[in-house]
Amino acid sequence: MRKVVVGTRQSALALTQTGQVIDKLRELCAREGLEVEFELKKIVTKGDRILDVTLSKVGGKGLFVKEIEQALLDGEVDLAVHSMKDMPFELPEGLTVGAVPEREDPRDCLITADGRGLDELPQGAKVGTSSLRRSCQLQHYRKDLQIESLRGNIDSRLRKLETEGFDAILLAGAGLHRIGWRDRISAYLDPEVCLPAVGQGALCIECRDNDPFVQELLAKFNDPDTALAVSAERSFLGRLNGGCQVPIGAYAQIRETAEGREITLTGMVGAPDGSALLKETMAGTDPDRLGLAVAEALLVRGAEDLLAIAKE
Incomplete structure (x- = not known):
């Protein structure tokens, strides 16, 4: 054995x-x-x-x-x-x-004490996250939000929602699903509002x-489809040399076509304070080439400057 x-x-x-x-x-x-x-x-x-x-x-x-x-x-x-x-x-x-x-739900989610969604949060609401990617996109969507750092495992972050005066906290939906706490989720964030992290879920x-x-x-x-999607996202990440210090997101989806499996990839680079946000969407069949192409398109549009600001 x-x-x-x-x-x-x-x-x-x-x-x-x-x-x-x-x-x-x-x-x-x-x-x-x-x-x-x-x-x-x-x-x-x-x-x-x-x-x-x-x-x-x-x-x-x-x-x-x-x-x-x-x-x-x-x-x-x-x-x-x-x-x-x-x-x-x-x-x-x-x-x-x-x-x-096989991938779990890749979306970010909002947890609030009273079940409110993102658009229902009060002006100047205090929102907790440790992710530059999440804070960048949330501040871009709602400039009034007060984003504050929130570290720790899932259960400690959920406790801090109640003990440290947060109106909401942001977590990956996949983790809450896997741990059996799906009922704690107040709302899922549409990838149009908050693009997931590379490989999230x-x-x-x-x-x-x-x-x-x-x-x-x-x-x-x-799982071939998940592996294909993640390969495209990671190719994008690799070209931008991204990590936790920079606001980068990517999400690939797979669909069957007459020619085979087609990948649609959306990539995002933003300024840490949400003042600028660049997105690009492309489709292709080769995950590595697609990831590089989306990254190159963003670099042409000024992503390098945003990444330099984030790393200062």
């Missing part, structure tokens, strides 16, 4: 979504007649340790994955379950994305590139 150690962060959401992945992998192994024992290993990341500073000031993408990736490289774990939106564009040598399972199952057993197992767990 092969033992597979699965690495994950130790937040409630990370443990929940990793447990769901392990359950599905067990079902897959049973169908395939594979004898595999799964063991969970909790790993604390830099992003988990530093909670008193906004993400944009702590550093770039990788805050929630580097320690787990090191455990993979050191052979302490055999695969890792990450939120795709936490993943840097470039992976360390020796590691690969083994699977991208999707998971990344990472493994070593020299472990054929795990790679073959994960290949059976991959």
Whole structure:
């Protein structure tokens, strides 16, 4: 029997979504007649340790994955379950994305104490988020909103809604769905108003590139449409060299055509204060080329200047 150690962060959401992945992998192994024992290993990341500073000031993408990736490289774990939106564009040598399972709802959502939606919030409402991408788009949509930093895991952020005087907080809908708190959502934000983060709602199952057993197992767990959409979004991210310090969003959707699967990708770059917001939408069949094309179109329109401002 092969033992597979699965690495994950130790937040409630990370443990929940990793447990769901392990359950599905067990079902897959049973169908395939594979004898595999799964063991969970909790790993604390830099992003988990530093909670008193906004993400944009702590550093770039990788805050929630580097320690787990090191455990993979050191052979302490055999695969890792990450939120795709936490993943840097470039992976360390020796590691690969083994699977991208079917995506959850990618939209951001609003949680308010009284169930009000975004348009019903009072003038000057205090809204909590740790994301420059969310605050940029919200301030662009409603300049009157008072955006304040909000860090912590899902349950601590929900508590702060009640204890720290927020009128609303912003979270990814996928996390609330996975943890079973869908009923806490007051309203979903249309991507036209708030474009999701690259890979939001999707998971990344990472493994070593020299472990054929795990790679073959994960290949059976991959969702082709989700993988295609996420590839386009990540190509866009890679061209702009984006991370948590800059307001970047992207969302790709797949549809079947007579010629095959077509990807429609919308990309966004904004000023941190929401004073400027650039968006571009294109369609194509090659995810890498499409992501690059959308990024290049935004760069021509001045995205580089906005990114430079954000990084100051």
